[in-house]
Amino acid sequence: TTLIGFCGAPWTVATYMIAGHGTSDQAPARLFAYREPAAFLQLLNVLVNHSAAYLIxxxxxxxxxxxxxxxxxxxxxxxxxxAFCVGPMAEIVRQVRAVHPNVPIIGFPKGAGAHYRSYRQKTGVTGLGLDWTVPLxxxxxxxxxxAVQGNLDPLRLVAGGKALADGVDAILKALGDEPLIFNLGHGITPETPIAHVEAMVKLVRSAS
Incomplete structure (x- = not known):
């Protein structure tokens, strides 16, 4: 079994540091970045260095x-x-690879839309995490x-049954013949039944 380590990206961590909690559009962090660009970039640089050290x-x-x-x-x-996602991630990749050049690195810029391809190219990540809104x-x-990772809607896992089975089947049929890390299209939600997770694992393993 492959063990995947992880951390939050500098931009995402910064949004919580600035607002003190999650918001619907992270306006506090965006406003801070626009009004205090030098201070914000300094914060990102600190987070980049600590994130890279943490991953190492x-x-x-x-x-x-x-x-x-x-x-x-x-x-x-x-x-x-x-400025806030691609640049910092490229620097994290550089620092990690300077110490561990052969360890794969997955980047997951949720909601990147049309920027997914350029994100991979500019950051140099090995794998690309996709959210559930990305068409197959x-x-x-x-x-x-x-390689891509994803991208089951987390609420299909909550629902279970046919909704879960159909979602898993669609992803595996579309992407299963090429490098794929099957996963959710974002984090697992607290109300997800463990039995549904077990069912999902069985569905994926039975198809591999």
Whole structure:
């Protein structure tokens, strides 16, 4: 079994640091970045260095792969996405690979939409995490450039039954013949029944 380590991306972590809690559009962090650009970039740089060090320690503790979650990248405009998501992630990749050049790195810029392909190219990540809104035809195109991860709607897992089985089947049929890390299209929700997780694992393993 492959052990995946992870951390939050600098932009996403910064949004919680600035607002003190999650918001619907992370407006407090966006406003701070616009009004105090030098201070915000300084914060991102601190988070980049600590995130890279954290991932390196996870690898040294036994992680086979590491993943960086940018759960709030989808609220940014194009310029901000490049500055706050792509640039910091590229630097994390550089620092981790300087110490562990052969460990795969997955980047997950949730909600990146049209920016997914350029994100992979500019950051140099090995694998690309996709959220559940990414059409499977688009995911298939992105798979041409390397492994993708995802992208089951977490609420299908909550619902279970046919909704879960249909979602798993669609992803495996569309993406299963090329490099794929089957996963949810974001985090598992607290109300998810454990039995549904067990059922999902069985469905995926039976098809592999």
């Amino acid at each position: 320690r996870q690898i040294e503790a036994g992680a086979d792969v590491v993943q960086v979650f940018d759960s709030w990248s989808g609220v940014l405009d194009e310029v901000s996405f490049e 035809t688009t995911a298939k195109e992105l798979q041409r450039d390397g």
